[in-house]
Amino acid sequence: MMREPVETPPDTGTDTDAIPAGYTVLERGGVYFQALGPLYQRVAEDGTLVIAVRVADKHANLLGVAHGGMLMTLADSAMGINVGLARPGSQAAQSSVTTMLSNEFLSPARIGDWLEARTRIRRNGQRVVFVDCTLTVGEREVMHSSGTFLPI
DSSP states (O other): OOOOOOOOOOOOSSOTTOOOTTOEEOOOSOHHHHTTOSEEEEEOTTSOEEEEEEOOGGGBOTTSBBOHHHHHHHHHHHHHHHHHHHSTTOSSOOOEEEEEEEEEEOSOOBTTOEEEEEEEEEEEOSSOEEEEEEEEETTEEEEEEEEEEEEO
């Protein structure tokens, strides 16, 4: 049985396709991650990369909101990219693999929303890195993720 899609907010006359100031096109990640795009990046005050995407029809589930798998891909990739950039002594991004990923879905991201992924490295160990990621639309939290990564 198909459910009715969630009603999208009314058109407020603002340009929902506009990219916020300070963002540039993200040219990192593999083919699968780039398929979410176009993706954008900006450097946060703490030096991490904030990764963002404008939620589009291609990201939506049958309810008309961002699919959980899309949200998890964004969070996992944002954490992995930031792990690679934070490795001690690394001059270039280092690859890592996810060894654990836990997600809490808090509110929906709707088509047209500007969705940002902000990360925080909790512990940057020699063998394992512990990371948090929060996906937000404005000040509203959409999802919280935590993961462990193994640099390779």
